[in-house]
Amino acid sequence: MLMEKLEKSVDTEELEFDEYNFRSEPFGKNILKVFNCSQAFTGFGAAIGRLKDFGKLASFHVLNSLFSEIVAGGEEQNEWFVELLIGLEKVRAESKKIGNGQRMFFQYFFRELFNSESDSYLNLYHAATNSFQKYRSQV
Numbered sequence: 001m002l003m004e005k006l007e008k009s010v011d012t013e014e015l016e017f018d019e020y021n022f023r024s025e026p027f028g029k030n031i032l033k034v035f036n037c038s039q040a041f042t043g044f045g046a047a048i049g050r051l052k053d054f055g056k057l058a059s060f061h062v063l064n065s066l067f068s069e070i071v072a073g074g075e076e077q078n079e080w081f082v083e084l085l086i087g088l089e090k091v092r093a094e095s096k097k098i099g100n101g102q103r104m105f106f107q108y109f110f111r112e113l114f115n116s117e118s119d120s121y122l123n124l125y126h127a128a129t130n131s132f133q134k135y136r137s138q139v
Contacts, residue, residue: 001067007031009072009124010081027088027102034084039099043106047114050107056115066114066122073125080124084109087132094139101139108134 010031028034051057074080087105095101109131112120120126 001064002070003031003035005067005070006035006124009070010078027085027092031081034081034088039102040106043103043108044110046103046107047110050111051114056117063114070113070122070124073123080128083125083128084131087128087135090132091135094136101135104138105131105135108132 028037034040048057048060048063052059057063072080074083087109088102091101091105092098109127112118112127112130112134113122113124115121118127118130120130
């Protein structure tokens with residue numbers, strides 16, 4: 001259900017990746033390529049585990065019910081996805097171990113998205129922008 005919600009929030013047909021000056025190909029040009037990788041899966045698992053450990057998430061059933069409440073945020077439909085790709089590009093440029101950096105970035109993204117005490121709660125745009133700030137503060 002989460003992937004369906006993410007896919008519906010982005011119109012990749014509208015994206016013009018050339019205008020964002022990526023140093024190389026973006027991490028992925030669509031939701032499936034970005035989120036169907038080991039870094040995203042392990043980041044998701046680590047984030048949800050941490051939220052459960054700290055009592056911020058009661059169960060997976062609660063998590064499942066939150067998926068329908070997620071909003072894209074930002075001023076344009078694709079803005080959150082572009083911000084996510086820009087954050088991943090910065091991780092690639094700054095990280096010595098890119099895979100570890102990407103996993104950490106995704107962990108912060110999902111923690112921001114599903115932590116009810118976060119300013120980014122259920123808002124993809126804010127989660128994307130704040131996750132890189134959290135990542136940078138930890139490395």
